[in-house]
Amino acid sequence: MTQVHALNQDITLAVIKTACSSCNLRELCLPYGLSLEELERLDDLVSTRRRIKRGDSLYRGSETFNAIYAIRSGFFKTNVLLDDGREQVTGFQMAGELLGLDGISTERHTCNAIALEDSEICAIPFNQLENLSREIHALQKHFHKVMSREIVRDHGVMMLLGTMRAEERLAAFLLNLSQRFKARGFSHAEFYLRMTREEIGSYLGLKLETVSRVFSRFQEEGYIAVQQKHIRIVDIGGLKTLVNHRL
Amino acid sequence: MTQVHALNQDITLAVIKTACSSCNLRELCLPYGLSLEELERLDDLVSTRRRIKRGDSLYRGSETFNAIYAIRSGFFKTNVLLDDGREQVTGFQMAGELLGLDGISTERHTCNAIALEDSEICAIPFNQLENLSREIHALQKHFHKVMSREIVRDHGVMMLLGTMRAEERLAAFLLNLSQRFKARGFSHAEFYLRMTREEIGSYLGLKLETVSRVFSRFQEEGYIAVQQKHIRIVDIGGLKTLVNHRL
DNA sequence: ACGCCGGGTTGACCCAGGTCAACCGTAAAA
DNA sequence: TTTTACGGTTGACCTGGGTCAACCCGGCGT
Numbered sequence: 289m290t291q292v293h294a295l296n297q298d299i300t301l302a303v304i305k306t307a308c309s310s311c312n313l314r315e316l317c318l319p320y321g322l323s324l325e326e327l328e329r330l331d332d333l334v335s336t337r338r339r340i341k342r343g344d345s346l347y348r349g350s351e352t353f354n355a356i357y358a359i360r361s362g363f364f365k366t367n368v369l370l371d372d373g374r375e376q377v378t379g380f381q382m383a384g385e386l387l388g389l390d391g392i393s394t395e396r397h398t399c400n401a402i403a404l405e406d407s408e409i410c411a412i413p414f415n416q417l418e419n420l421s422r423e424i425h426a427l428q429k430h431f432h433k434v435m436s437r438e439i440v441r442d443h444g445v446m447m448l449l450g451t452m453r454a455e456e457r458l459a460a461f462l463l464n465l466s467q468r469f470k471a472r473g474f475s476h477a478e479f480y481l482r483m484t485r486e487e488i489g490s491y492l493g494l495k496l497e498t499v500s501r502v503f504s505r506f507q508e509e510g511y512i513a514v515q516q517k518h519i520r521i522v523d524i525g526g527l528k529t530l531v532n533h534r535l
Numbered sequence: 536m537t538q539v540h541a542l543n544q545d546i547t548l549a550v551i552k553t554a555c556s557s558c559n560l561r562e563l564c565l566p567y568g569l570s571l572e573e574l575e576r577l578d579d580l581v582s583t584r585r586r587i588k589r590g591d592s593l594y595r596g597s598e599t600f601n602a603i604y605a606i607r608s609g610f611f612k613t614n615v616l617l618d619d620g621r622e623q624v625t626g627f628q629m630a631g632e633l634l635g636l637d638g639i640s641t642e643r644h645t646c647n648a649i650a651l652e653d654s655e656i657c658a659i660p661f662n663q664l665e666n667l668s669r670e671i672h673a674l675q676k677h678f679h680k681v682m683s684r685e686i687v688r689d690h691g692v693m694m695l696l697g698t699m700r701a702e703e704r705l706a707a708f709l710l711n712l713s714q715r716f717k718a719r720g721f722s723h724a725e726f727y728l729r730m731t732r733e734e735i736g737s738y739l740g741l742k743l744e745t746v747s748r749v750f751s752r753f754q755e756e757g758y759i760a761v762q763q764k765h766i767r768i769v770d771i772g773g774l775k776t777l778v779n780h781r782l
Numbered sequence: 783a784c785g786c787c788g789g790g791t792t793g794a795c796c797c798a799g800g801t802c803a804a805c806c807g808t809a810a811a812a
Numbered sequence: 813t814t815t816t817a818c819g820g821t822t823g824a825c826c827t828g829g830g831t832c833a834a835c836c837c838g839g840c841g842t
Contacts, residue, residue, distance in 0.1 A: 368690055368691075368694050370694065370698065370779065371779045371780075372779060372780060374698045375698075376690075376693055376694040376697045376698050377697075378690045378693055378694075389683055389686055390683060390686050390687050390690065391683070392679050392680055392682070392683030393680045393681075393683035393684040393686075393687050394684075394687075398687050398690065399690060418672075418675060418676065418679065421669075421675075422668075422669045422670075422672070422675065423669075425665075425669070428665060428668075428669065429665065432639050432665070432682070433639055433640045434640075435636075435639070435679075435682045435683070435686070436636055436637060436638070436639035436640035436682070437640040438686050439636055439637050439640075439682070439685050439686060439689065440637050440640050440641075440645050442686065442689035442690070442692075442693065443615055443623075443625045443637065443645065443646060443689070444615075445689075445693055446623055446625055446689065446692055446693065446696060447615050447617065447623040447625075449693060449696035449697055449740060450623045450624075450696055450737065450738070450739075450740035451617065451621045451622075451623050451737075451740070453828075453829090454828075454829065484788090484789065484790085485789075485790065485791095486789085490697065490698075491697070492697075493696060493697035493698070494829075494830090495829075495830055495831080496789090496790080497790095497791080497792085497829085497830075497831080497832095498828090498829055498830075499790095500790060500791055500792080501791080501792080501829090503790095503791095504791075504792085516789085516790070516837085516838080517789095517790095532617065532618045532619060533618075533619055700798075700799090701798075701799065731818095731819065731820085732819075732820065732821095733819085741799075741800090742799075742800055742801080743819090743820080744799085744800075744801080744802095744820095744821080744822085745798090745799060745800075746820095747820060747821055747822080748799090748821080748822080750820095750821095751821070751822085763807085763808080763819080763820070764819095764820095
């Protein structure tokens with residue numbers, strides 16, 4: 289069993305060995321703003337690339353932390369579980385985004401990262417990243433910005449959870465996804481949701497039935513066309529209006 | 536007018552000139568884990584100390600970012616405003632905690648930091664902090680941990696806003712304050728709330744009336760004694776039970 | 783081809799917490 | 813000392829979204 293697993297890993301490593309310097313996500317990801325020479329030094333550091341199958345976890349809460357992860361392809365959710373079983377999805381992450389920043393503070397992960405589709409990740413040993421970022425100013429600067437961006441993003445979610453009604457939350461959610469797909473060169477108007485209604489609900493502080501109902505209402509009112517996980521945004525301006533102006 | 540202001544600042548600076556190395560918050564704050572020699576280098580960096588009067592803001596959203604702030608004494612809230620006037624309080628900060636980390640990502644502040652009582656802060660120019668943290672390994676490490684801790688904290692708030700009922704939120708809120716006061720050497724069982732019911736409500740995604748009612752109910756049920764802003768926790772175990780076990 | 787199952791939709795009903803409004807207490811202003 | 817104003821409390825009522833339950837649909841395993 290262990291042997292088979294190890295074998296699989298070797299094959300996996302061989303297949304997807306790819307460098308930051310040739311990764312088309314480098315402008316979204318950690319290498320942003322680095323010179324070619326600096327990029328190569330980062331390459332040396334990112335030795336481990338790994339596939340994660342849909343439903344498997346990249347890491348789990350309470351595991352010891354020693355690396356952060358960049359998503360090469362695929363889609364993840366992070367969640368936190370309460371003793372009594374309640375789940376809070378704390379984020380959805382897509383290609384070019386970093387996972388695991390939560391683990392730095394206590395040197396243990398504080399949430400679970402679960403692949404919502406077959407994914408590939410690059411593991412970046414954190415100690416080495418700290419070492420390198422002491423030498424490469426641009427890397428240090430960018431890493432700090434990435435961490436800070438995460439904090440700002442979380443404040444946005446707090447705003448959403450604390451002051452918005454269901455329709456506003458879902459409109460904001462769709463607009464956010466749309467904008468992120470667009471930044472990755474995909475259509476901003478048409479995409480597949482990788483997560484279930486229940487996961488969306490957990491993220492937005494709503495029940496799955498409410499998510500479903502609001503999607504239906506959005507469709508009736510001509511904002512979007514939904515069919516299961518397929519979303520087409522028909523009236524993006526309408527959604528934007530929904531978010532900011534209380535009815 | 537400007538002259539008077541400048542004069543006041545001079546006096547202020549003279550009065551509260553104090554070094555990190557002799558600050559009794561150093562174990563909670565940025566200097567954590569530094570050697571004496573390292574501490575002195577950090578001292579050089581923290582040149583500006585400033586008083587903020589109750590109600591005044593330390594910084595406002597969209598101001599350009601160039602320093603982070605350590606609270607020497609006092610109490611702050613941070614908030615974000617929506618176009619239509621809705622406010623979301625994103626956090627309450629007390630002595631030894633850092634403010635302004637949100638500004639790193641875009642080099643502009645993304646929220647307002649407002650003093651809830653007369654306070655004193657130390658401004659730490661961020662560029663210089665980055666420079667120094669490239670030289671002092673322990674400083675770099677600790678700064679990363681502080682940023683990460685902020686992310687973890689925000690996940691906690693998301694959990695609270697996304698899955699908890701009003702009583703659970705308020706119990707969690709009181710326990711959190713209690714624990715932070717304790718860490719600063721104050722009573723963990725008896726303290727003054729620096730914020731209004733409305734601000735608590737905004738932070739917890741509740742209306743001020745609900746906050747008031749739940750406090751009254753907690754009092755009836757013997758968990759706490761409230762009188763206006765004065766809180767005494769009578770049954771800390773009871774509150775803890777409330778948080779984790781859905782009734 | 784069929785049945786199963788997990789995810790999604792929809793309806794009927796309910797309740798936690800929001801809303802609106804009256805009133806109170808304390809602390810600063812006059 | 814009195815006045816005023818702001819924060820807090822409490823009550824009556826309302827409603828958005830939760831709950832419970834039935835049903836639907838599409839993909840997968842047999």
